[in-house]
Amino acid sequence: MEPFRDKKIIGCLLRELARLTARVPGSAVRIMEICGTHTMTLHRYGLKSLLAKAGIDMVSGPGCPVCITPDAYHEAALDLLTNRDDLILAAFGDMTRVPTRRGSLQQAVPARGSRLRIVYSPGESLELARRNPSRGVVFFGAGFETTIPSIGLTVRQARRERLPNYSVLAALWLIGPPLRALCEAGEVKIDGFLYPGHVSAVTGRKPFEFIPVEFGLPGAIAGFEPADILLGLRSILGQMLDGKPEVANAYGRVVRPEGNVRAQKIMASLFEPRDAAWRGLGRIPRSGLTLKAAYARYDAVRRHGLILNEASSDPPGCRCGEILRGSASPSDCPLFSVKCRPDAPYGPCMVSYEGACLIHFKYAGKEKNHGWTKTA
Amino acid sequence: MREFLDRTILPALGNRYLQGLPDASRVGKGVVFTTDGYVVDPLFFPGGDIGSLCVNGTVNDLVVSGAAPRFISLAVILEEGLPLAEVKRVLASIRRAAGAAGVAVATGDTKVVRRGQCDKMFITTSGLGWAVGRPDPRQIRLGDKVILTGTLGEHSLAILAARGEFGLESAVKSDCAPLTFLLPLWKKGVRWMRDVTRGGLATILSELAEGLPFAIRIEESLIPLSRPVRAAAEILGIDPLYMACEGRAVMIVPPAAAGRILDHIRSFGAGRRAAVIGEIGLKPGRPGEVLCETSAGGLRLLEPLTSELLPRIC
Amino acid sequence: MCLAIPARVVAAGPGSKGRIDYLGTKISADLSLLTDVRVGDWVIVHAGFAISKLDETEARQTLDMLREMVEPSPPEAGPAAAKRASKRRP
Numbered sequence: 001m002e003p004f005r006d007k008k009i010i011g012c013l014l015r016e017l018a019r020l021t022a023r024v025p026g027s028a029v030r031i032m033e034i035c036g037t038h039t040m041t042l043h044r045y046g047l048k049s050l051l052a053k054a055g056i057d058m059v060s061g062p063g064c065p066v067c068i069t070p071d072a073y074h075e076a077a078l079d080l081l082t083n084r085d086d087l088i089l090a091a092f093g094d095m096t097r098v099p100t101r102r103g104s105l106q107q108a109v110p111a112r113g114s115r116l117r118i119v120y121s122p123g124e125s126l127e128l129a130r131r132n133p134s135r136g137v138v139f140f141g142a143g144f145e146t147t148i149p150s151i152g153l154t155v156r157q158a159r160r161e162r163l164p165n166y167s168v169l170a171a172l173w174l175i176g177p178p179l180r181a182l183c184e185a186g187e188v189k190i191d192g193f194l195y196p197g198h199v200s201a202v203t204g205r206k207p208f209e210f211i212p213v214e215f216g217l218p219g220a221i222a223g224f225e226p227a228d229i230l231l232g233l234r235s236i237l238g239q240m241l242d243g244k245p246e247v248a249n250a251y252g253r254v255v256r257p258e259g260n261v262r263a264q265k266i267m268a269s270l271f272e273p274r275d276a277a278w279r280g281l282g283r284i285p286r287s288g289l290t291l292k293a294a295y296a297r298y299d300a301v302r303r304h305g306l307i308l309n310e311a312s313s314d315p316p317g318c319r320c321g322e323i324l325r326g327s328a329s330p331s332d333c334p335l336f337s338v339k340c341r342p343d344a345p346y347g348p349c350m351v352s353y354e355g356a357c358l359i360h361f362k363y364a365g366k367e368k369n370h371g372w373t374k375t376a
Numbered sequence: 377m378r379e380f381l382d383r384t385i386l387p388a389l390g391n392r393y394l395q396g397l398p399d400a401s402r403v404g405k406g407v408v409f410t411t412d413g414y415v416v417d418p419l420f421f422p423g424g425d426i427g428s429l430c431v432n433g434t435v436n437d438l439v440v441s442g443a444a445p446r447f448i449s450l451a452v453i454l455e456e457g458l459p460l461a462e463v464k465r466v467l468a469s470i471r472r473a474a475g476a477a478g479v480a481v482a483t484g485d486t487k488v489v490r491r492g493q494c495d496k497m498f499i500t501t502s503g504l505g506w507a508v509g510r511p512d513p514r515q516i517r518l519g520d521k522v523i524l525t526g527t528l529g530e531h532s533l534a535i536l537a538a539r540g541e542f543g544l545e546s547a548v549k550s551d552c553a554p555l556t557f558l559l560p561l562w563k564k565g566v567r568w569m570r571d572v573t574r575g576g577l578a579t580i581l582s583e584l585a586e587g588l589p590f591a592i593r594i595e596e597s598l599i600p601l602s603r604p605v606r607a608a609a610e611i612l613g614i615d616p617l618y619m620a621c622e623g624r625a626v627m628i629v630p631p632a633a634a635g636r637i638l639d640h641i642r643s644f645g646a647g648r649r650a651a652v653i654g655e656i657g658l659k660p661g662r663p664g665e666v667l668c669e670t671s672a673g674g675l676r677l678l679e680p681l682t683s684e685l686l687p688r689i690c
Numbered sequence: 691m692c693l694a695i696p697a698r699v700v701a702a703g704p705g706s707k708g709r710i711d712y713l714g715t716k717i718s719a720d721l722s723l724l725t726d727v728r729v730g731d732w733v734i735v736h737a738g739f740a741i742s743k744l745d746e747t748e749a750r751q752t753l754d755m756l757r758e759m760v761e762p763s764p765p766e767a768g769p770a771a772a773k774r775a776s777k778r779r780p
Contacts, residue, residue: 120541146692260723611695
């Protein structure tokens, strides 16, 4: 594991990237990292500024489930928690910290209340349901294809055990459609894509294949250690310089080109596509998943008669889509800092801690006087 | 919580003692006074329990405030139905911890409430000590060193492991321990000290940095971490820089004194992994910032934690 | 999100229940998404579920490639180099 984080090796790879970007005509190369965990690695290791010095500007994309899940879901979770004494809400930790106009889940409910439980795995919420037969358990989570099969498995298992008290309030997202929406919406000032290594472990390269074919943009599937990200970027630059865009696999130790077929089958058997509204990106057809009718009783929305006001959570004027594509900047957005702020965010660009709008909000007007920029 | 204190508590009660919300207050004639409530869940965890926690937590608040702890008070609220054996076990723990820290339980109170009106046991301890030094952030200078007395996050992880939640099997033990061995350092030049509790190292340093005309720069590769914490942090996606301890302190010391201060700390078992982890600086770094040079060589700005990583760990 | 770790399987079964070891810490992992998992295999675990098996050959190749960047191996390809290569773990 250590070589993947070794300062000397990272330094070596960065120098190589700098040599490659020097050969690319024009200004800095803009690469979009799609997955929230890539964003997290860049943030945690302070890689963005090192990459900027090597000639690569990283842009955070829409693959962060916490960032793109609309307020409607959090509000539904809040309603369940505050109005239903008979329910336990089991949620992924990061979902409980997202600020909404009514505060975050953690803020809304005193920690003393055991009715909000932070879980690491959807499997734990199933176990909670088994151990608390007199209470309902609702698993609240958001995820892409990495997490969807696991959530599906808990539903399948609940059905097998005939557990009457388990359901999921799950915001399930597919990785391909927002990328297509992004590419099709207009001029994309992005030179290449860093594809999510663990989503790809499930899906294989299929969701991304249209990008080099239809839009001529290079990309590489990458893992999550610092060296993995740099190896992915190296592959992308190589494709740019050779003029041969493809979906390269720089994470061969984990990702097979066909993905995890069993996981894909589980997804297909339990879920069906739905048109979904994404924070900041609007409604994208067949971009989300919902449980099939046969499993309706495990869908908390249908089970508890929840209303998800998806459309109402996006106020007019949100320009996250353009900001993500690079054709607008945070200060171009009429909502920026007026209606959309870190404590009351609208679009993903303000929720993600590497989001362009959040960073701009924190550092706007402050002098950039040291060797690192915009790393928060 | 900070907002609640600022918006509700201070306006109602604010006086010169509560100014700046210190961990302990100097109330006159060299007396330093502190208090803390303990609601840890579960009551018993590897390396400690609510008993050792309620003594060491209060003792440590006094130590880092420059006071030698002498007396504690003990107010216990028990939920009806709590097994007597558990109460006895906690009391034995309190006795042992008080002995080890050199404090006497001088006064106390016990209440029993109906089932469901409190969760098993809640304890409040107040502590009295005599001032032997005085933390003064205004003395902090460029070039001062940041010393951490030991590994991070053991207490948080011990609580997680005790909750038995994801079938986590870890060799971890809480670091809950008295920091009284640091008292002589107040005469060896220490400028400022805090115990690394809720919010973790990053939050504690952010709070200090807020009031400084300098930045604090630390190096990730110098921070002592045990293997169990390293592993659990990666598995669960928690950052050790934000994980709470109950027997670790971070301090700012003049560079000339750093060597002998480190020697002193390392001569005690609880301090054997103490290390200089950073320094007070500027450029890189702006006033008020905490910068961390990561193991990969990049710079990261550390911000205080505003929400719970894990609830009810102390 | 995509947070996952590579860990060694130390128990597989009963059924889909597994135990994995990561740097000496053990945790439960559901193995339902994979076929034919054996004790000693390395898997990628996300949110308590194993989603992929680690390809140990590829892992070794990547590690070797990274290490070569800072310690280029000497030109000889005798028993000493072979021993070094075989000592490298995924």
